[in-house]
Ligand code: FES
């Protein structure tokens with residue numbers, strides 16, 4: 001029930017409709033963690049500066065520490081707990097495990113949610129600051145494949161103090177390649193980008 | 200006892216994903232702030248905005264009536280703490296929170312507001328009115344500060360070998376330069392959090408730290424409790440880098456609050472409070488004097504270092520260590536000075552001592568090569584010592600030369616034109632650089648317990664902690680080989696102070712210390728050949744450790760890098776970063792490589808970004824967040840190469856050394872040397888900020904190449 005300081009809201013969290021009454025000051029991050037028990041999303045700074053709290057709201061990545069829970073009323077929210085399929089991890093999650101895209105794992109939920117959105121944004125034809133002028137995104141043209149520079153640029157809102165960056169980029173590249181293969185689309189570049197040759 | 204050689208079932212040396220990775224990628228791993236402890240109240244820390252003075256009045260009555268407030272702790276009602284409690288270096292005044300009205304540094308916790316919810320606690324804390332009496336503070340660090348005094352000799356005395364002045368006078372070239380490094384923060388992604396409660400006469404704590412056993416012992420001393428009354432667990436820890444190697448203020452305050460309020464209390468620091476209340480690496484100022492002959496042989500090596508300290512806790516930032524280990528010279532002198540100031544007492548951050556120390560030494564060595572017109576790799580190789588340059592003790596596994604050769608080969612270093620400012624790409628200047636490093640290794644006393652279970656599995660219990668190092672996975676492999684079974688039959692229990700004496704994940708000695716205890720317990724279990732199960736043995740390495748011969752034990756590395764510098768903007772981009780490491784036997788190549796790569800990235804970050812700044816007027820941290828204190832982000836980091844050369848410590852039963860810190864050490868010097876090679880200008884102050892590198896008035900197309 002709502003009053004001056006609290007709001008009754010519904011969050012569709014990882015597919016479940018969850019009704020709750022939140023303090024109007026409560027962030028989406030705290031509501032997910034403390035009210036819904038979805039502690040996968042992490043609080044690294046509470047200021048929108050680290051990306052550890054990244055979740056998907058209606059398919060878009062947001063820093064949940066800068067989103068008020070009351071403002072997310074009625075939204076579909078996907079957290080790291082919702083990325084896996086019923087009986088197996090997502091290709092991204094599997095690539096993180098296999099390629100060691102984590103050390104302490106604290107930034108990992110944010111990296112994974114962010115990377116999930118990066119793949120979708122890229123598939124939707126969104127360019128980035130790293131998009132090469134000779135390979136533009138344009139209607140009617142095939143989307144250029146993600147390369148390491150694109151991923152580094154698009155993932156730069158997600159800090160990792162352990163320095164797992166190269167392995168994260170490699171994992172995202174692999175997952176991007178798998179996703180592209182599913183769409184019968186051959187990427188021009190892949191993980192080999194990371195083993196830069198310096199002959 | 201003599202330890203029989205393990206049989207090696209083959210788990211050690213195999214690349215395996217970390218055991219907890221599936222839980223971590225699914226969001227199932229529970230960190231300190233994740234566990235729901237029923238009935239918890241939330242504590243919000245209130246810190247002092249003044250750098251020196253005292254608390255005149257705290258109007259706690261006014262906030263006690265605010266919604267949800269459960270209690271307010273300050274120096275008038277907090278439990279009394281034991282002033283003898285401390286850290287590795289002695290009593291530590293930063294642990295004695297809320298004991299009196301004195302404020303020794305800005306950011307000092309002065310109150311804890313506890314409420315039913317986090318939001319209520321935060322709002323009440325913001326409303327808490329505190330009057331301060333301000334005194335004149337001094338936070339301005341300089342090596343020649345009047346309060347400078349010799350540092351503690353906890354890591355050994357200053358070196359004084361040969362006649363430095365005579366050797367300098369006889370040298371063909373002399374480098375005499377000063378180097379400066381700023382405050383640097385561990386800045387682990389997980390802010391410090393602890394939840395404490397009393398249960399059946401024991402203080403239970405869920406914390407994030409690098410060593411639950413050492414934390415529990417310190418907390419017991421601080422609270423004057425029987426050590427058996429304190430239990431600290433830290434199952435998953437979101438990074439440490441030194442910042443979780445001592446008792447944090449969050450834990451001290453949570454323990455006091457639950458004692459006073461008689462209900463579970465969680466205290467989580469805000470990011471700003473992590474910067475302000477958790478110890479940082481101190482600022483340093485160093486002077487290097489090196490004299491060499493025309494063939495590159497060193498005659499004299501003089502390394503003086505000063506670091507910022509505090510009058511309320513001893514600490515040693517052992518900058519001259521690499522100058523005592525890396526190179527032979529007939530004369531070596533080191534001096535270490537601390538300058539007590541009104542700042543939070545500093546403490547270890549990743550690669551303590553050597554991260555700033557090697558920046559100075561290895562930058563100066565590059566200047567020696569420059570003045571001699573020699574290859575910097577050759578200058579290092581020419582000065583390989585046969586024994587410890589200062590101690591005369593034998594080296595145990597010294598493979599620096601192998602690192603240098605392998606790194607140079609992989610980097611195609613032989614193609615380098617050693618003259619500076621010769622290469623450009625459009626408006627960019629391109630350069631390469633390198634550095635050599637060491638980091639002290641070894642083991643410290645620990646204990647392990649192994650139970651042979653009836654189902655053929657083994658429960659291995661050790662008070663280790665996995666802060667992202669991969670310790671859980673590595674120790675499982677060590678135990679499997681030591682018991683000669685597959686790793687799937689090992690059930691490892693860690694991260695609990697109840698598991699007994701164990702060193703912390705620190706000083707690059709965690710895995711070494713724990714692996715030794717596990718290997719010893721496994722040998723005893725196999726020797727006992729139990730006829731019935733379950734059967735339990737325990738082992739303690741204290742005696743074996745005491746019997747170790749004195750020796751020079753170090754890990755080594757060589758770091759090579761290529762940078763592109765834009766003189767019009769001052770921007771430096773690291774294009775290539777390669778480290779070759781001699782770090783003992785590799786337990787798990789996948790995870791070892793990640794740790795080495797992570798260390799190199801932290802080194803890159805200290806070289807280019809990290810700049811803990813203190814406002815001289817207020818004495819406060821001026822940049823206590825990730826918008827102000829920059830750490831390397833994805834876009835700063837190229838593909839990183841890390842390689843290992845064959846190496847082992849002959850005195851360690853598993854042959855392992857440590858990897859945790861050496862990756863960070865050396866990187867800043869390699870990058871600074873590459874920036875000199877690109878631009879022709881020496882950078883002797885970290886970080887290599889835009890304003891330091893910028894060439895005023897330079898625009899594109901206006902780029903002289905000398
Ligand atoms: S916690 Fe939200 S961006 Fe850091």
Ligand code: FES
Nearest residue numbers: 103107160161162
């Ligand atoms: S894995 Fe530790 S911060 Fe990224």
